[in-house]
Amino acid sequence: MQRRSLLAQVHSGRVGVMEVCDAGPYLLRAAKFHGEPSDVTCPVCRKEPLTLVSWVFGDELKHASGSARAPEELARMATMFEEFNVYVVEVCRTCSWNHLVQSYVLGTGGLNNRRSRRKTAAE
Numbered sequence: 001m002q003r004r005s006l007l008a009q010v011h012s013g014r015v016g017v018m019e020v021c022d023a024g025p026y027l028l029r030a031a032k033f034h035g036e037p038s039d040v041t042c043p044v045c046r047k048e049p050l051t052l053v054s055w056v057f058g059d060e061l062k063h064a065s066g067s068a069r070a071p072e073e074l075a076r077m078a079t080m081f082e083e084f085n086v087y088v089v090e091v092c093r094t095c096s097w098n099h100l101v102q103s104y105v106l107g108t109g110g111l112n113n114r115r116s117r118r119k120t121a122a123e
Contacts, residue, residue, distance in 0.1 A: 003099050007043050017044060023096040027053065030068035031091040038090065045095035052101070053091055058084030074106060083107035 009015040021044060023031075035051035042050055054074060057065050060081045069077065074086060088102040 021096040023098040034068040042092035078106040
């Protein structure tokens with residue numbers, strides 16, 4: 001819902017493209033090396049599919065907290081750590097559009113099995 005509202009403001013001219021196309025070099029590099037291509041075309045420049053980048057945060061992760069991780073790394077980490085947060089950001093590598101689209105919790109939850117609670121960024 002926030003994404004849709006922001007894009008409507010951009011397309012109507014109330015918000016400038018430069019205000020929303022502000023992905024920094026670190027995020028763009030993370031998209032290139034750790035991102036997963038999506039089927040959604042960039043809603044701003046409409047030139048390429050968006051890339052989804054997953055960022056992990058958690059005290060137990062220590063130095064890995066605040067880093068981008070590929071899906072296969074997330075699956076492995078979910079069996080190794082009790083709990084950590086994942087934030088998924090969509091990124092356009094052409095125009096630098098970026099927006100948080102999902103956040104969820106992964107980890108063992110203190111058990112031997114993997115636990116996942118997902119929600120969209122609007123929730």
